[in-house]
Amino acid sequence: MKTKLPNIHVYTLGCSKNQVDSEVLSAQLKANQFGLSDEAENSDVVIINTCGFIESAKQESIDHILQGVRLKEEGKINKLLVMGCLSERYADDLRSEIPEVDNYFGTNHLPQILEELGGKYKYDLIGERELSTPKHFAYFKISEGCDNPCSFCAIPIMRGGHQSKSMEDLIAEAQRLKASGVKELILIGQDLTYYGLDLYGGRKLDELLLRLSDIGFDWIRLLYAYPAKFPTQILPVIRERENICNYLDMPIQHTSTNVLKSMRRGVTENRLRDLLAQIRDEVPGIRLRTTLIIGYPNETREDFDSMKEFLNEVRFHRLGVFPYSLEDDTTAYPLGDPISSKEKMKRVKEIMDLQEDISMDYNMELIGQEMKVLVDRIEHGVAYGRTEYDCPEVDNECIIDCAREGFDVRDLREGEFYNVEISDVQPFDLFAELIGPAK
DSSP states (O other): OOOOOOEEEEEEOSOHHHHHHHHHHHHHHHHTTOEEOSSGGGOSEEEEEEOOSSHHHHHHHHHHHHHHHHHHHTTSOSEEEEEEHHHHHHHHHHHHHOTTSSEEOOTTOHHHHHHHTTOOOOGGGTTOOOOOSOTTEEEEEOEESOOOOOTTOOHHHHHOSOEEOOHHHHHHHHHHHHHTTOOEEEEEOSOGGGTTHHHHSSOOHHHHHHHHHHHTOSEEEEOOOOSTTOOTTHHHHHHHOTTEEEEEEOOOBOOOHHHHHHHTOSOOHHHHHHHHHHHHHHSTTOEEEEEEEEOOTTOOHHHHHHHHHHHHHHOOSEEEEEEOOOOTTSTTGGGOOOSOHHHHHHHHHHHHHHHHHHHHHHHHTTTTOEEEEEEEEEETTEEEEEOTTOOTTTSOEEEEEOOGGGOOGGGOOTTOEEEEEEEEEETTEEEEEEEEEOO
């Protein structure tokens, strides 16, 4: 008799790059005839894909591992496996401290995970994924690892050096995603701008964008563009291709030249200012998103105040903030962590209060404008969408009122485009009246 194969629950923590890894794993599990379960308690095996980026993410990963241990001890699951960045970096410590886990795997150990489960890694499925996002958008990882020397970052320790995926493999994967119904492709990597240097001897993001654009996606969005040696040749591509969103995520991390130098970011305040001005000049109407690290060890109050002045002048449309996290084995580790958590959070609040005012000013300009939105979800009779200027999970949502001209929310469909008129705004949300399906 054929042995019943186990049901497996994959739980993902951390960033969208981890999410893609879990989607690839799920496709391999499905190809091996394993069952995929949405709930841990209805599974035979739980696999936790961990994050090890900053202290809070590491603690969240550990908490979920311990929850998995409890499920195993209560007899609700038979096996618990842990993979991803945290176990790549701290496997020996984790085995010692939490031995109840059946096995730990790193970030690039999918064949070993499948072998542990009695399956086999299918190399003919490279690029295949079981999407965990809504079916109309997908994250699209164009590279792995990072060669940038940022002093605060442990990603190269966990993910290794930069490795571009071949353009041929990426185009084939994108074509499969398009055929499956994906309308929005969101490009991710530790540093998109490095794409192609290792394989082709030059930065080839512009060529990749052109080829992806030709496939016919409605929207293509760029996340994680490193500012040092930014390939300005992508700007005409963004400007001229209608299906490439006028949106760019560029994590600058800081603006003070003194702090940027210690961070080993390869840019100065003046270079950042010039680059941002060039981007806005060459791509009129582009929305710029950034992230900052607050409370870096040598960040003085003067450095922080100068950053506030920079932000008030440059005025990013979208902005996120992380308090500095001391990471062992990084080049910033010997600097210690002299700024208290209380002071870091005070500075984080100052930045977000400033950004709230900036975001509100930008959103107020949209009132009365007609915009095209993509509906992500419909919950409790309310439709939530996004404009091309907003990325899932981190940017504005557009809450759509369907009362105009007799429309009902039941007339709307997730994953479809609609025209709306912006009627009201908050700093980080838009409210709109439905006009009708986008043409």
